Structures are given as structure tokens and as C-alpha cells.
Amino acid sequence: MEGPSIVIATQELDEFVGLRIIKAQGTAKLNFDSFKNKKLISTYSWGKHLILTFEHVCLRIHFLMFGSYRIDNPRDNRIPKLQLSYAGHEIYFYSCAIKIIDKNFQLSYDFEADVMSPVWDEDSALEKISLNQDKYVCDVLMDQEIFAGVGNIIKNEVLYKLKMHPELKISDLNKSFKKKLVHEASAYSHKFFEWKLANELKRNWKIFRKKTCPVCQNKVTKRLTGKLERVSHYCETCQPLKKEK
DNA sequence: TCCAATGTTTCGCC
DNA sequence: GGGCGAAACATTGG
Numbered sequence: 001m002e003g004p005s006i007v008i009a010t011q012e013l014d015e016f017v018g019l020r021i022i023k024a025q026g027t028a029k030l031n032f033d034s035f036k037n038k039k040l041i042s043t044y045s046w047g048k049h050l051i052l053t054f055e056h057v058c059l060r061i062h063f064l065m066f067g068s069y070r071i072d073n074p075r076d077n078r079i080p081k082l083q084l085s086y087a088g089h090e091i092y093f094y095s096c097a098i099k100i101i102d103k104n105f106q107l108s109y110d111f112e113a114d115v116m117s118p119v120w121d122e123d124s125a126l127e128k129i130s131l132n133q134d135k136y137v138c139d140v141l142m143d144q145e146i147f148a149g150v151g152n153i154i155k156n157e158v159l160y161k162l163k164m165h166p167e168l169k170i171s172d173l174n175k176s177f178k179k180k181l182v183h184e185a186s187a188y189s190h191k192f193f194e195w196k197l198a199n200e201l202k203r204n205w206k207i208f209r210k211k212t213c214p215v216c217q218n219k220v221t222k223r224l225t226g227k228l229e230r231v232s233h234y235c236e237t238c239q240p241l242k243k244e245k
Numbered sequence: 246t247c248c249a250a251t252g253t254t255t256c257g258c259c
Numbered sequence: 260g261g262g263c264g265a266a267a268c269a270t271t272g273g
Contacts, residue, residue, distance in 0.1 A: 002251055048252075064252045066270040078270095095269055097253075144253090151251045208251090231250075 001063040003116045003149020004193035006050050009069060010043040013052065016086060017042060021054075023085040028098040030059075030082065040084075045116065046109045047148025051101070060101045067096035114148045115186040116193065125182040129170055137173070137181065138166035139226040147185050153208050154192060156233050158184045160207035165241040166225040166232040172243040207233045 001009075017040050024035035034056055044051040050061040061082075063069075070092045074080070080092040102108075112121035113128075128146045141147055141155045150158075159166055162180055164173075173181065195201040207213070210220050213235035225232040 005251080062253070064254095064269075065250060066252090066268090068270090097268085142252095153251050230252090 002151035003047050004189050006045040007116050009050050010045050013043050016040050019086050021084055026080045026082040028081040046114050047144050058101045058103055060099045062097040069093045115189040116149050120186050122182045133171040136226040137168050138232055139228045156208040158188050163239050165239045166234055177244045
């Protein structure tokens with residue numbers, strides 16, 4: 001689950017702020033009894049982290065590759081990591097990593113690095129990528145210290161939009177292209193958010209999991225890229241491996 | 246039926 | 260103790 005999806009989760013879960021929890025259960029290592037009669041105080045997102053603050057504890061939920069959450073619509077034959085029961089409603093979190101974090105977590109999170117945050121800072125990201133001259137753009141885009149919230153879908157779509165080959169090095173980019181990279185990482189993430197809300201996300205993918213390039217119709221290349229060896233989908237014609245000006 | 250994959254943390258070695 | 264890679268974890272659509 002990528003950053004924009006986590007923002008949507010915070011919005012959905014905000015409906016439960018201030019309501020009394022009747023019961024908590026699940027397979028996570030938590031003291032479920034301590035949730036009884038407590039309330040959710042607020043929700044935050046930082047990149048792919050979903051942060052829920054309760055009266056007595058703060059939880060950080062990470063959905064990793066396969067995680068999901070449901071409200072009032074449980075998955076069949078799945079035991080949630082955490083289930084919160086309210087009067088008339090249930091929240092389920094599946095296949096996620098849940099960690100108790102300090103109440104002062106905001107001090108240790110750099111929200112300027114979150115591509116979905118109102119305080120996302122392009123200048124700061126520009127400085128950070130410039131310290132990574134020898135790294136591949138596909139790897140740098142996935143660096144959560146620089147582009148918190150960007151996942152493999154956003155990575156591929158951003159590179160396609162900018163006509164950048166995944167294995168260009170940062171040093172191959174002039175300042176103008178570096179600025180475009182930083183800007184588009186956040187801009188595309190916001191579009192991802194709008195499309196997902198409208199239930200038309202996949203329809204708007206241009207290159208991710210596509211067979212042919214929508215511009216030139218050539219076959220899309222799919223292979224492991226970068227030092228991180230994550231899959232990239234890209235068009236050899238539209239995203240040539242040559243130095244940008 | 247099989248298997249890659251919207252990802253990160255932890256472990257063990259050097 | 261840092262840096263690194265491998266392994267662990269866990270799910271499901273295609």
C-alpha cells in the first residue's frame with residue numbers, strides 16, 4: 001500500500017475518532033484489554049505509515065505488500081491482526097505490521113519528506129537526491145527518507161511521465177530534470193490519491209503492468225532494476241538510457 | 246495451480 | 260558497531 005492509500009485510510013478512520021471502543025482483539029502482540037472503553041484520538045499518515053493515537057497508546061500500522069483494512073466487511077477465513085469493535089461497527093486490519101510508538105512520534109518523523117504531506121518540501125528533497133549522485137533514479141525514488149510514500153507503482157508512472165529510464169543515475173540529470181523528478185513524485189502521488197478515491201486508479205496506469213507503451217505501442221520492458229532489484233516497467237523507446245541535458 | 250509482487254525488518258556475517 | 264545481503268513475513272490476483 002502506497003502513501004496516497006494511507007491518506008485515504010486516515011480519512012476513513014477519522015469517522016471513528018471520539019467513539020468508544022467496546023472490544024479489541026486479534027493476533028498482534030498487543031494488550032487488547034487496554035483498548036476497552038478507550039477512544040481513537042487522531043489519525044496521521046507519514047509515507048506508508050498509518051499512525052493511530054488512542055487515549056492510552058499510539059500505534060503505527062504498516063501494510064507492507066499484502067496488508068489491508070476493512071470497515072464492517074470482514075474478509076472470509078482471515079483472522080485480523082487487529083479488530084476494533086464499536087457499537088454497530090467493526091474495523092479490521094489484516095496482514096500488517098503493528099508497532100507501539102512513542103506519543104511524541106511527531107518529533108521523529110520528517111513530514112517534509114512525505115510526498116502527500118501539506119508540508120512536503122521539494123527543495124529539501126532536491127538537496128537529498130543531490131547527495132546520491134551515484135544511485136539509480138529507480139532506487140532513489142523508493143527511498144523513504146527522501147520520497148516517503150512512493151512505492152513501485154508511483155515510481156514506474158513518474159519515470160514514464162518524465163521519459164526517464166529507471167537506471168539513469170542522479171548524476172545523469174541536470175538541475176531542471178532533478179526538479180521535475182522531485183515535483184512529479186508528489187504531483188503524481190496526489191493524482192494517485194484522486195484516482196483511487198474515484199475508484200479509477202488502474203484505469204489511469206500508463207506503464208505499470210502494461211503490455212505496450214500507450215505512446216509508441218512498443219512492447220513494455222519488465223525487469224528487475226537498480227541495486228534494490230525491484231521490478232520496473234518502462235518503454236525502451238520513450239525512456240531511453242541516455243544522459244539528460 | 247503456481248508464482249510474482251503496491252515492502253520493510255531482522256538476522257547473521259564480515 | 261556499521262554495512263551488507265539473505266531470509267523472514269504474508270497474501271492473492273492473474
